[in-house]
Amino acid sequence: MPAPLKVALLGCGVVGTQVARRLLEHADELASRVGTSLELVGIAVRNATAPREGITGTPLADLLTDDAEALVDGADVVVEVMGGIEPARTLILRAIEGGASVVTANKALLAQDGPTLYKAADTAGVDLYFEAAVAGAIPIVRPVRESLAGDQVQRVLGIVNGTTNYVLDRMATEGLELEQAVKEAQALGYAEADPTADVEGYDAAAKAAILASLAFHTRVSIDDVAREGISAVTAADVQWAQRTGHTIKLLAIAERNTSDGVAGIQVRVHPALVPDAHPLAGVRGAFNAVFVEAEAAGELMFYGRGAGGAPTASAILGDLVSVARHRVLGGRGPVESSYAALPVLPADAARTRFQVRLDVDDRPGVLAQVAAALAEHDVSIEAVRQSADGHSADGHSADGHSADADRRDPTDVARLLLTTHAAPERALAATVAALTDLDVVRDVVSVLRVEGA
Amino acid sequence: MPAPLKVALLGCGVVGTQVARRLLEHADELASRVGTSLELVGIAVRNATAPREGITGTPLADLLTDDAEALVDGADVVVEVMGGIEPARTLILRAIEGGASVVTANKALLAQDGPTLYKAADTAGVDLYFEAAVAGAIPIVRPVRESLAGDQVQRVLGIVNGTTNYVLDRMATEGLELEQAVKEAQALGYAEADPTADVEGYDAAAKAAILASLAFHTRVSIDDVAREGISAVTAADVQWAQRTGHTIKLLAIAERNTSDGVAGIQVRVHPALVPDAHPLAGVRGAFNAVFVEAEAAGELMFYGRGAGGAPTASAILGDLVSVARHRVLGGRGPVESSYAALPVLPADAARTRFQVRLDVDDRPGVLAQVAAALAEHDVSIEAVRQSADGHSADGHSADGHSADADRRDPTDVARLLLTTHAAPERALAATVAALTDLDVVRDVVSVLRVEGA
Numbered sequence: 071m072p073a074p075l076k077v078a079l080l081g082c083g084v085v086g087t088q089v090a091r092r093l094l095e096h097a098d099e100l101a102s103r104v105g106t107s108l109e110l111v112g113i114a115v116r117n118a119t120a121p122r123e124g125i126t127g128t129p130l131a132d133l134l135t136d137d138a139e140a141l142v143d144g145a146d147v148v149v150e151v152m153g154g155i156e157p158a159r160t161l162i163l164r165a166i167e168g169g170a171s172v173v174t175a176n177k178a179l180l181a182q183d184g185p186t187l188y189k190a191a192d193t194a195g196v197d198l199y200f201e202a203a204v205a206g207a208i209p210i211v212r213p214v215r216e217s218l219a220g221d222q223v224q225r226v227l228g229i230v231n232g233t234t235n236y237v238l239d240r241m242a243t244e245g246l247e248l249e250q251a252v253k254e255a256q257a258l259g260y261a262e263a264d265p266t267a268d269v270e271g272y273d274a275a276a277k278a279a280i281l282a283s284l285a286f287h288t289r290v291s292i293d294d295v296a297r298e299g300i301s302a303v304t305a306a307d308v309q310w311a312q313r314t315g316h317t318i319k320l321l322a323i324a325e326r327n328t329s330d331g332v333a334g335i336q337v338r339v340h341p342a343l344v345p346d347a348h349p350l351a352g353v354r355g356a357f358n359a360v361f362v363e364a365e366a367a368g369e370l371m372f373y374g375r376g377a378g379g380a381p382t383a384s385a386i387l388g389d390l391v392s393v394a395r396h397r398v399l400g401g402r403g404p405v406e407s408s409y410a411a412l413p414v415l416p417a418d419a420a421r422t423r424f425q426v427r428l429d430v431d432d433r434p435g436v437l438a439q440v441a442a443a444l445a446e447h448d449v450s451i452e453a454v455r456q457s458a459d460g461h462s463a464d465g466h467s468a469d470g471h472s473a474d475a476d477r478r479d480p481t482d483v484a485r486l487l488l489t490t491h492a493a494p495e496r497a498l499a500a501t502v503a504a505l506t507d508l509d510v511v512r513d514v515v516s517v518l519r520v521e522g523a
Numbered sequence: 524m525p526a527p528l529k530v531a532l533l534g535c536g537v538v539g540t541q542v543a544r545r546l547l548e549h550a551d552e553l554a555s556r557v558g559t560s561l562e563l564v565g566i567a568v569r570n571a572t573a574p575r576e577g578i579t580g581t582p583l584a585d586l587l588t589d590d591a592e593a594l595v596d597g598a599d600v601v602v603e604v605m606g607g608i609e610p611a612r613t614l615i616l617r618a619i620e621g622g623a624s625v626v627t628a629n630k631a632l633l634a635q636d637g638p639t640l641y642k643a644a645d646t647a648g649v650d651l652y653f654e655a656a657v658a659g660a661i662p663i664v665r666p667v668r669e670s671l672a673g674d675q676v677q678r679v680l681g682i683v684n685g686t687t688n689y690v691l692d693r694m695a696t697e698g699l700e701l702e703q704a705v706k707e708a709q710a711l712g713y714a715e716a717d718p719t720a721d722v723e724g725y726d727a728a729a730k731a732a733i734l735a736s737l738a739f740h741t742r743v744s745i746d747d748v749a750r751e752g753i754s755a756v757t758a759a760d761v762q763w764a765q766r767t768g769h770t771i772k773l774l775a776i777a778e779r780n781t782s783d784g785v786a787g788i789q790v791r792v793h794p795a796l797v798p799d800a801h802p803l804a805g806v807r808g809a810f811n812a813v814f815v816e817a818e819a820a821g822e823l824m825f826y827g828r829g830a831g832g833a834p835t836a837s838a839i840l841g842d843l844v845s846v847a848r849h850r851v852l853g854g855r856g857p858v859e860s861s862y863a864a865l866p867v868l869p870a871d872a873a874r875t876r877f878q879v880r881l882d883v884d885d886r887p888g889v890l891a892q893v894a895a896a897l898a899e900h901d902v903s904i905e906a907v908r909q910s911a912d913g914h915s916a917d918g919h920s921a922d923g924h925s926a927d928a929d930r931r932d933p934t935d936v937a938r939l940l941l942t943t944h945a946a947p948e949r950a951l952a953a954t955v956a957a958l959t960d961l962d963v964v965r966d967v968v969s970v971l972r973v974e975g976a
Contacts, residue, residue, distance in 0.1 A: 365833075
């Protein structure tokens, strides 16, 4: 057997601990699969003497070091699970320049500065793998950048943030308001004390950028992603969605599109109504799933756990075996593929179907005025649902509090639920402005996109 | 750019035609992804002058040849989509020995003689890729043999035959009997004129062997797979399944297990009741899906089209890009990993839950006798459902014909539906024999395994 490979681990949180433990516990299996031993030579942390659950009192404790640079310099493979931009970026570049291959789970860094890392790895002739950066345990990076390399991806729709999927699922199944569901997720450890990165879609946007880059052979950074989180989604929205046969999901979407005659791509993150018959609608709890539409393959879906120590460690160790095998047998993994260089089209050119809920005066002629406002902006109506009793049907969330009590006047208010055909986002924005100006429209209660239909 | 790579195509059926067309139509894209052009140098067929839809009258017609050996000898990469054992086996070995990498969709050959092909490829230092051999367009071979290489797979449950899934789906949604559904599948081109390979589970068994080999790093041939098709599944079985919250699926199962103290694996194909809440239950029509349970990753599912020209071509072209990149950039794909060499345990040691439907005398004391017979063989009952009206509830299939009219005597017959806890297959076989011998049991109507619970 060739000499053991020296593996350096940067970071020792929930994921790092699992990676370290599995490297020790499955050392023989891994050696058989790689063709040589993987020797964990150190674990870089900020404070090497602080007690750590799962590490302190085990042989792993002796591997802790606060000298990340020295650790990186002696390694054949560097596994980075510290997260954040710095010092992760500097350490990864140092590792690559020193000739080490890198396995990272760092979605934020890849979405911000991926091309720099790719280029450094290519120059040094080493591997850069990052399966764990998108959708945790789910093999999605490798399938998109390798298995689908002979196909043309048209569209990627992903539930790539487990926290928001859990929150939306609890809103749907228990009738909770967002705030309650977020608190519950925090209590269970699914959401952070500051849930902004998840709830506002920043985490999903980073993953959308990475998936879009791979799917469309184009550089896409997080700045190219139009982002809207779930903070405006109410229990009433969720219930109305259910009533019309939909489930609300936070989707990361990357698709080929055309705007003003220019063929390009669009990348966006926002809540959307997904028809219940669509495979993504059934993705429950904190699970993730990525739905891919490709020209030849047709519809594909990849489903599994998107976070957590062990699932993320599974993805990292799979990458580790790949890059280690290249060290032993020669060869290299895929490099950056950005030849297509498709333009990222403006967000407001995206075409989707919309569901618009309006509170209107309950009298004849109102629908005609509303329909005229839509027609004026070339937005075509697919379906209208009118409910004179709209408020009593959905004004109460499950906890007995009204979500919009200040707007209630059941005697003469009707609710209109409009579903449009596909329309450009900018046309819809103009339509909503026009509707708001109509005397008969009391409130535009919600506007939600419909995807996956 | 390096010199173009010479690609030889063996076979020009539905899949081969799509592969050839896409090689031409997407030549520029593929060249950008590979780093050099892929030049289709010939298409070997039995009769090069016979007219072929999609080929005749196109530039592809000039590439047809009936001299497969000469074609193989000049190729850098050979794509084999002719199917069957011979001459595919001889041509693939000839290609490998001549230094060509091979991409094949040939499940039958891999399941029968995979190690010979692997060994030849390893000796010659070339790639052997076969994503299209299992579940068509779905990336499953690569995820299992690469993405999960750092994890321990516990279990694989696959719907890997689209024909039988379509047939079972139509039985469930339309109440058809098997024969009718098969005829419908034949009319739609989903089933062959002789549907035996699909209906009796031979196709699924070959895929089960391939998946088991990859998942458990162990040589598994089709002869190791316990196989039972769907030909005994009746409309009544499907309806009873629905009534108890299940869907009947033909599953390919590979799992770690222990028998008489020996740790090993079991590989089997049979129809099974899948709880409606399980992700596999929702896989409709001719779609395929593979559900994987791994120690660290937890539950994963891969879903998509399992057959058809374009979907299968997607998988083949993905492989083709990978092996071509190795030609250009150096390196090699994974080789055979069979170090674990786990024993394949006897089929009758498999432990599953069972659902048993019995026609019994409708009088007091019968359940006690039945329960005693189970207890005697250490089979423990999880649930019993008794219906004095069993026949009228399910004796009629949707077309109005009785499935078991010869056994009808509604005045004094009751139906018992027993669900057992997990029990060894051999214990259940003995139990069924004992039940058949009981005077009060008129008929053991069906015995179905329950999986995925």
